[in-house]
Amino acid sequence: MEIQEFIKNFASLFEETPLNEFEEKTRFRDLENWDSMVALSIMAMVDEIYKVKISPNEMKQASTIRDIFDVVNAKK
Numbered sequence: 001m002e003i004q005e006f007i008k009n010f011a012s013l014f015e016e017t018p019l020n021e022f023e024e025k026t027r028f029r030d031l032e033n034w035d036s037m038v039a040l041s042i043m044a045m046v047d048e049i050y051k052v053k054i055s056p057n058e059m060k061q062a063s064t065i066r067d068i069f070d071v072v073n074a075k076k
Contacts, residue, residue, distance in 0.1 A: 001050065001073060003069055006065070007022050007023065009045055010042065010068070013038055014031060016032070016033055017031055022065065024064065024065055025065075027064055039059055042059070046068070050072050053075075054068065058071050
């Protein structure tokens with residue numbers, strides 16, 4: 001799995017934030033559009049595209065896109 005593809009899929013869940021604002025170290029909780037619904041959408045996207053389930057606790061512990069990418073990779 002490529003990090004850039006993951007970032008594109010991740011960014012697609014933030015409708016009003018341009019793709020160029022997303023990179024591995026982006027602290028997604030600091031983005032203007034961040035809320036609990038986006039968190040659920042991220043968990044659903046990961047399940048649907050990557051066939052990996054992220055727990056709510058894993059989601060809470062992640063602070064960057066790379067953190068979530070690493071969780072997904074560890075479970076593949």
